[in-house]
Amino acid sequence: MYWIKISCILCMFGCFKDFRPSESFVTDYLTGPWKNFTVDEVNQDIYPVSTYSYLATLILVFLITDFVRYKPIIILCGISGIITFLMIILGRTVLVFQILEFFYGLYFSTEVAYYTYIYAKVDKTHYQEVTSHTKAAALFGRSMSGIIAQLTASFDLLDYHQLNYLTLAANIFATMWAFFLPTVDQSMYFHRVSISDDEQGKGPFDYQLTESTKCRCFAVSGMSLLRKIKNAYALLWKHFLQAYTNYRVAKWSIWWALATCGYLQVISYVQLLWQTAVEPGDPIYNGAVDFFYAIIGAGTVFCVGKVKLNWSLLGDMTLSMFSLLEGVILVVASYNYNIWFLYGVYIVFGVIHHTMVTVASFEVAKYISEDSYGLIFGVNTFFALLAQSLLTFIVVNKLMLNIRQQFFVYGSYFMILAVIYVLMGVVNVVQHYRSGEVFRLWTNDDDKSLSVTQNASNASDGTLSKSEHNGS
Incomplete structure (x- = not known):
């Protein structure tokens, strides 16, 4: 089948893109004899740049991705990785590493093309399959890079510097492989095959959140560039309002963004925390931890x-x-000097995050148009990065806290998030009780009325009903 071919080609790119064995030991590499940076230089001068770069380039990359029809941005993702890891090998100064951190941020922002390419190229009936395939391919690449990094380092086959050559080679192969991806003839917003009358020429102030009883479509392939931009803007705004005016979508998306902010901050700086718990000459098992983290995470996400x-x-x-739970273990980790406990905290924290973000993803997907999956993914990621940049600026650059103080702040951050959602949970339970709804803790395959009823009742709020969702 054609969609299987597309999925296999895309997954091959994702697997090699995420095969980065040097990242398991990158902090030890930068502070070791190869580069001789201090911990403060790595923590305060080098690592924060990628956070700001990721934020600054994400939205622009997302819009350009749709305009240039995905494939060029996927290739740009590979090229950004090549530049990043080539500069890591050759760079010596803080300035050079700040420049490469900019490309590293671009490297991650261009991943949006990898995760949204399928929505423009594959039929909607196969969205779920190819989405799971691409995520599984990325996790597989990450798990393999972790175990290979650990084995080569433990048996002195390669040192931390030489691991960068494996990472660079994988990114070169991924970039070359991306050229085999089929080009995209249409996209979600700028190059639609057809567009409904409702979507034409509507701006954010005059768009009415209603759906036509009849969808009258016309071809847009010969439309002028200005008209395409105008209609793309109208459709972007329509999908944005339809999603975020729904209470359930907003609730899950807020947690998604805030939790991702904390997650990105933890994984960015956790190796600095591990360094405080090991003595010089002690064996380091970062690669093995990355392997177990990816494998267990893939299993829980599937389950x-x-x-x-x-x-x-x-x-x-x-x-x-x-x-x-995430907040408590991070706070405890900020005081603990047992490296095995810190490794365990990282695995548990990562598995929880990936599992609950998966739940948030399919809960959000219940209440939005299928065409807007990529948009909501991009917007939620943007707000996550906005929060992360603010957290980085305050905690790392402004207050200049040491790494253990930082992790105490991150743990407290998740505790505050927990308090907010326990209050929302109490309100939700009370509303269920007052509305007379049956308290059902489990659903079954025949119980489809929940989301359908919610969609229908909220149609006036811009939420799609079942028939509208299927007809999108």
């Missing part, structure tokens, strides 16, 4: 998709419970 919990009732409480 949670099979769990039939009533997330509408239990979602807030579940988010608060796991956010509290």
Whole structure:
């Protein structure tokens, strides 16, 4: 089948893109004899740049991705990786590493093309399959890079500097492979094959959140560039309002963005925390930890998709419970000097995050148009990065806290998030009780009325009903 071919080609790119064995030991590499940076230089001068770069380039990259039809941005992703790891090998000064951190941020922002290419190229009936395939390919590449990094380092086959050559080679192969991706003839916003009358020429102030009873479409392939931009803007705004005026979408998206902010901050600086718990000459198992983290995370993400919990009732409480757990273990980690405990905290924290973000993803997907998956993914990521940049500026650059103080702040951050969602959970349960709804903790395959009813009742708020969702 054609869609399987597309999926395989894309997954091959994702697997090699995420095969970065040098990253398991990057902090030890930068502070070791190869580069001789101090911990403060790495923490305060080098690492924060990629956070700001990621934020600054994401939205622009997202819009350009749709305009140039995905493939060039996927290639740019590979090229950014090549530049980044080539500069890591050759660079010596803080300034050079700040420049490469800019390309590293661009490297991650261009990933949006990898994760949204499928929505423009593959039929909607295969969205779920190819989405899971691309995520699994990335996790597989990450797990393989972790175990190979650990084995080569433990048996003295390669040192931390030589691991960069493996990473560079993988990114070169991924970039070359990206040229085999089929070009995209249409896209979600700038190059649509057809567009409904409702979507034409509507701006943010005159658009009415209603759907036509009849969808009258016309071809846009010969449309002028200005007209395409105008209609793309109208459709972007329409999908944005339809999503975020829905209470359930907003609730899950806020947690998604704030939790991702904390997650990105933790994984960016965790190796600095590990350094404080090991003595010079002690064996380091960062690669093995990355391997187990990726493998266990892939398993839990797969399993949670099979769990039939009533997330509408239990979602807030579940988010608060796991956010509290993340906060507690991070606060404890900020005082603990047992490296094995810190490794365990990292694995548990990462697995919880990936599992609950997966839940948030499919809960959000219930209430939005299929065409807007990529947009919501990009917007949620943008707000996550905005929050992360603010957190980085205050905690790292302004207050200049040491690494253990930073992790105490990150743990407190998740505890505050837990308190917010436990309050929302109590309100949600009370509303269920007052509305007379049956308290069902589990759903089954026949219980489809929940989201359909919600969609229909909120049609006036811009939420798609079942028939509109299927007709998108």
